[in-house]
Amino acid sequence: MTTILSTVFIITGITTGLAIVITFANAFIADYGEKKMIINNDKEYIVEGGKSILSALVDQKIFIPSACGGKGSCGYCKCKVNEGGGPVLATEMSYLTEEDVENDIRLSCQVKIKEDVKIEIPEELFNVKQFEGKVVFSKDLTPKIKHLRIDITDGQEIEFKAGQYVQLLAPPYPGNAEEVFRAYSIASSPSETKSIDLIIGYVEEGIVTTYVHEHLSEGDEVLFNGPFGDFYLNEETGCDIYMVAVGTGIAPIRSILHYMNEKKIERKARFFFGARTQDDLFMVEEMKRLEEEMYDFEYIPVLSRADDDWEGERGRVTDLVDKLMEKSDSGEGREAYLCGGAPMIDSTEKALLGKGLPEEKILYDKFD
Ligand SMILES: Cc1cc2nc3c(=O)[nH]c(=O)nc-3n(C[C@H](O)[C@H](O)[C@H](O)COP(=O)(O)OP(=O)(O)OC[C@H]3O[C@@H](n4cnc5c(N)ncnc54)[C@H](O)[C@@H]3O)c2cc1C
Ligand code: FES
Structure with a gap:
């Protein structure tokens, strides 16, 4: 009996010791401190090391397309990483072409900032804004599709091309611990600059659609950013x-x-x-x-x-x-x-x- 008890104590002691070492390592060894992020050889930001490039950009209120919210499953968050990106990761490979890899294109949500980085993003993304809004209309179009109208409440106006999309934020809610962005196409005309319409379907166990269909009501406040996308009406042709x-x-x-x-x-x-x-x-x-x-x-x-x-x-x-x-x-x-x-x-x-x-x-x- 004494032998069994001492064995249990020894194993518990070793496990606790290892846990402390891992926690310490995470807190100090993996603490990369502050790093420099230089964008388009022009703008310089001090960012928190250890974060993904995508998160560091969001911290600076620079929003690039990220339809899956940083899960590495949409391939939208590509940017050129000229320095400091480290080797290409297995999690990026399914979205990068050979040409992308040759040209240092990376998935910004997968690349962690461990040293100073130099990146390039399209200049127009500096015009993407974050908006505060209020749901003023929410109607079921079918049992699984909702039509929302969101008024912009922070005094800004949105300029977009017909066909573009925004990224809507779902805050934490019971059953979902994190903030998550997902892409939703604007369903209203660009002439409406003080509100947007969205048409959102329910996806079983989907994080943002569950939020929209089960937790979001008229009168609630929301955050979204945009506009994004190159799917829009081509006005150059008469086709x-x-x-x-x-x-x-x-x-x-x-x-x-x-x-x-x-x-x-x-x-x-x-x-x-x-x-x-x-x-x-x-x-x-x-x-x-x-x-x-x-x-x-x-x-x-x-x-x-x-x-x-x-x-x-x-x-x-x-x-x-x-x-x-x-x-x-x-x-x-x-x-x-x-x-x-x-x-x-x-x-x-x-x-x-x-x-x-x-x-x-x-x-x-x-x-x-
Ligand atoms: C450019 C763009 C514009 C979009 N515009 C709209 C729009 O106007 N209206 C709209 O409703 N959606 C739109 N989407 C899809 C939207 O961004 C989300 O992917 C979708 O709402 C699911 O999000 P979720 O967080 O609820 O699901 P998640 O938590 O991301 O996914 C849960 C599970 O469902 C699967 N899944 C994800 N999306 C779908 C889907 N569409 N059908 C079936 N299974 C799925 C996932 O693989 C996962 O297994 C758009 C996507 C893109 C890229
Ligand atoms: S945000 Fe979707 S792959 Fe990076």
Whole structure:
């Protein structure tokens, strides 16, 4: 008995000792202290060593795209690290091309600052701002999709291009201990500079969508930053526009449509919207109204599991592209805007290429 007790005491002693050593090591050895972060060979900041480049930028109120909130799973937070980035990490590899690696492009959320760093980011990101807002409207479009309007309450106005997105912050809430940002496309027109609309779907066990669907109510305050993204209406061309979306992918398309309507842009526009059943369709009246008001716009919903009484198109949006778009070898005069999940975008892109659209005329935002 005495032997067993002494063995337990010895093991407990060793474990406690190791825990103390590890805690001490974390606190002192892994304490990198203050480091210099030089951006674009021009601006110098003193930052906390040990943090990721992404977090250090946020501390300085410099916001770069980071759709997954720093989890290393979106590949949006790329920046050029000229010095101090250390070797490329395994966690970055699935998002970096060979060319990226050759050009010192890194995932800023994965690179920890252990020494002074020199990085490059696009100058326009210095214009991205953080906004304080208040939810003034929250409505269920379907049981799993919410339409929010957020008024900006800090006196600023937001300038963006139709199609761009913001990053909404979910604060800690029961079941989620950390602050997390996620990307949401602005669903309102750029002419509305004092508020934004968002259309947010529920993702099972999703951190931010659970916050939005279960914890956020009218009157609540929120933080968001933006605008971001190169998915926006190209106003340089007079090309016909083909828009394809499923579910919440309607958000940036709605912004583009309202903008085109307000500016009286005279271009042919077709919007193929995919859903499963009639119950999954929303904003139909609004789309019909835009059909009447706009120069040459048609809204064409397509259902993959339509009831017998459905008189519209049936199948997937990709089938609709195949059915309704003519093949053109020149590829000129048309451009496409796709929005939604990766499988839909990949198959629709393939169908569009098959119809003769060149790759550079197909713009998309993948939501997952
Ligand atoms: C540029 C851009 C614009 C976007 N705009 C919108 C928008 O307007 N409206 C909108 O609702 N969403 C939009 N998204 C998606 C959004 O950013 C989040 O990824 C999504 O809301 C899930 O966040 P979450 O924190 O709830 O889930 P997480 O906690 O990130 O994920 C939980 C789990 O769900 C999986 N998952 C994540 N996203 C999806 C998804 N979409 N479908 C199925 N599974 C998923 C994850 O892999 C994970 O396993 C956009 C994404 C990008 C990149
Ligand atoms: S923030 Fe998503 S990969 Fe870095």
